[in-house]
Amino acid sequence: MSTDTDATGDALRFDRRDEEPILSVDGLRTAFFTDKETIRAVDGVSFDVHDGETVGIVGESGSGKSVTARSIMGLTRSPGRVLDGSIRFRDPATVARLANSFGGSTVDVSGLSDDERADATDENDFVFVEEWDGDEPAAGYVEVTRASPAALRKLRGKGIAMIFQDPLSSLNPVYTVGNQIKEALRLHQGLRGQAATEEAVNLLEAVSIPDAKRRIGEYPHQFSGGMRQRAVIAMALACEPELLICDEPTTALDVTIQAQILELLADIQEERGLSIVFITHDMGVMAEVADRLNVMYAGEVVETAPVGEVFANPKHPYTEGLLESIPGRNVGEERLRTIEGDVPTPNEPPTYCRFAPRCPEAFAECDAVHPVSVSVNDAATDHTAACLLYPEDVSREEAVETHRDRGEASEVTVDE
Ligand SMILES: Nc1ncnc2c1ncn2[C@@H]1O[C@H](COP(=O)(O)OP(=O)(O)OP(=O)(O)O)[C@@H](O)[C@H]1O
Ligand code: NI
Numbered sequence: 001m002s003t004d005t006d007a008t009g010d011a012l013r014f015d016r017r018d019e020e021p022i023l024s025v026d027g028l029r030t031a032f033f034t035d036k037e038t039i040r041a042v043d044g045v046s047f048d049v050h051d052g053e054t055v056g057i058v059g060e061s062g063s064g065k066s067v068t069a070r071s072i073m074g075l076t077r078s079p080g081r082v083l084d085g086s087i088r089f090r091d092p093a094t095v096a097r098l099a100n101s102f103g104g105s106t107v108d109v110s111g112l113s114d115d116e117r118a119d120a121t122d123e124n125d126f127v128f129v130e131e132w133d134g135d136e137p138a139a140g141y142v143e144v145t146r147a148s149p150a151a152l153r154k155l156r157g158k159g160i161a162m163i164f165q166d167p168l169s170s171l172n173p174v175y176t177v178g179n180q181i182k183e184a185l186r187l188h189q190g191l192r193g194q195a196a197t198e199e200a201v202n203l204l205e206a207v208s209i210p211d212a213k214r215r216i217g218e219y220p221h222q223f224s225g226g227m228r229q230r231a232v233i234a235m236a237l238a239c240e241p242e243l244l245i246c247d248e249p250t251t252a253l254d255v256t257i258q259a260q261i262l263e264l265l266a267d268i269q270e271e272r273g274l275s276i277v278f279i280t281h282d283m284g285v286m287a288e289v290a291d292r293l294n295v296m297y298a299g300e301v302v303e304t305a306p307v308g309e310v311f312a313n314p315k316h317p318y319t320e321g322l323l324e325s326i327p328g329r330n331v332g333e334e335r336l337r338t339i340e341g342d343v344p345t346p347n348e349p350p351t352y353c354r355f356a357p358r359c360p361e362a363f364a365e366c367d368a369v370h371p372v373s374v375s376v377n378d379a380a381t382d383h384t385a386a387c388l389l390y391p392e393d394v395s396r397e398e399a400v401e402t403h404r405d406r407g408e409a410s411e412v413t414v415d416e
Contacts, residue, residue: 020090021048022275023072023243024141027085030064030071034079037347041067041080043299044410046373047292049243054269054276056290056307058283058322062343063296065279069247072277073162074144074152087144091242094159095140099127102151108132109140126151158188161241165248167228170235171220177204177231178216184238203234207264226257230264237268244269245277250285262288283326287311295319298354299346301373305383315376315385315392317361353388361389365400370407374399 030042042064049055057065071082099106106127109117121128126146131139147155156162164170172180181200185191191199197216204212207230220228229249236244246265250258262285269276278289286293286307293310295303295318303316314320321339341358353359356366371386377393388400 019051021050022090023049023277024088024090025068025072025085026088028068028071028082028087028145029084030067030076030080030082032080037345040299040346040349042071043346043350044085045294045296045299045301046085047294047301047304049275049277051275052269052273053291054278054289056286056293057277057279057296058281058286058293059296060281060322060339060343062298062345064299064346065281065296066247068296069162069245069277069279072144072245073156073160074147082145085145088141089144089155089159089243090139090141091159092137092139094155094242095127095129095142096137097158098142098147098151098154099129099137099140101154102127102148105148105151106137157184157239158241160243160245161236161239162245162247163229163232163236163249165251167225167232167252168220170232171228173220176217176219177223178218181216181231181235181238184235188239199238200234203237204231206237206268207231207234208260209234226253226261229253229261233261233264233268237272241274243275243277245279247279248281251280251282258285265289283322295322298343300350300354300386302355302371302387303383303385304373309383313383315383315390316355316387317359317389318355319385321358355387363388363396369400369404371403372406372410374402374406 025048026046028042028045029040032039032041045064045068047055057068059065067076067080070076072087076082105125106129107121107125108129109120110130110132112120123146126143127140128143129137129140131137142155142159144152144155171177178197178200181203182196185196185199200216201212204216209215209227209230220231223231250261253261265276266289268274280286290307293305293307294301295310295316297318303310303314303319310319311323314323318339325339339358344354344357346354350370352368353362353366353371356362359366365388369388371388373384373386374390376383376385376390378391388403391399391402
């Protein structure tokens with residue numbers, strides 16, 4: 001969360017960006033194979049999350065935000081499948097934990113050259129150790145897209161936890177809130193009995209639920225919407241995750257409660273050094289929480305930059321449209337719908353710009369060339385857009401050629 005915007009905070013963040021990211025999503029493609037069509041819900045998405053930072057994914061309904069989140073959690077279900085790309089989770093404790101449990105799927109790549117690494121790995125490997133501390137893996141990564149169901153169960157919760165929009169989907173109506181938190185504490189921290197009860201009360205207090213001692217004996221339906229979402233956050237914290245994925249965690253809540261939950265997440269992040277992936281369709285919320293922003297449209301990331309840069313200097317026409325639809329930015333109307341039309345279902349390979357039909361700045365080539373992510377101009381080190389208008393400091397013909405060449409080089413097909 002971007003609560004500390006002072007110089008020290010920025011310096012810290014900058015230092016972290018020199019290190020390896022805790023999560024790297026690279027060229028992720030996840031599709032649903034229905035009788036009628038193949039829906040390319042996530043179609044070549046790449047982004048990194050660094051230690052302690054909040055990375056936002058924003059976009060309208062149907063842009064592929066939740067499918068991205070579920071892919072990272074290893075929760076894609078038939079008819080959906082991750083087809084391509086990698087999801088690397090670099091938390092050292094998780095690498096050591098999974099290497100100890102799944103020795104047969106662990107590869108020691110420390111000391112190998114890049115070519116040797118490529119040869120040494122096969123489809124069944126998913127824990128890659130790059131550095132040892134005596135007998136213990138000290139650094140490396142877990143390749144989520146290759147992990148077995150058993151490994152994914154070990155990864156979820158303690159490695160990567162997720163909070164959904166609807167807290168009721170994460171809470172079981174027949175058990176008390178306290179029992180559900182205690183179960184998470186037993187599974188992930190080995191706590192039982194009195195110790196578990198005490199920690200459950202501590203966690204409810206940590207998420208600012210008043211009268212926690214009494215409320216752990218209550219059932220989810222006895223909690224208000226905001227209190228339920230706090231209980232779900234407490235459950236996630238019981239797993240002591242390194243990375244927390246929040247999928248529209250405040251969308252169902254009224255504005256005041258929403259602000260309280262966002263503040264709570266910011267406090268928890270600072271205390272525990274959590275890394276967060278935050279998903280919302282609300283640019284106003286993004287301004288509050290994110291350090292970096294990925295704007296998604298029809299399965300693709302169309303713009304990425306530090307959050308302040310997106311707001312001060314948006315480049316993709318879609319991002320500009322999203323910003324204009326923030327209530328309050330345009331006086332007079334409650335909620336402006338500045339972008340006409342809907343997100344198309346990405347059911348064919350992108351040979352054109354998927355936003356072109358709605359784009360106020362579209363020109364002829366937008367129907368014939370698929371834009372790839374490029375730096376928005378020569379000076380930009382940390383700002384990309386997938387739009388034929390960029391790079392903005394070359395001629396339009398040259399820009400279009402860049403996209404055409406790079407698009408052809410990376411052309412991919414979907415096989416069932
Ligand atoms: N189980 C499924 N079967 C078929 N298609 C699916 C399935 N789940 C998602 N999709 C499709 O994948 C695309 C992306 O959906 P996703 O839920 O990721 O969107 P989103 O950005 O999270 O939208 P929202 O803001 O409404 O939550 C959509 O076209 C959706 O219809
Ligand atoms: Ni969603």
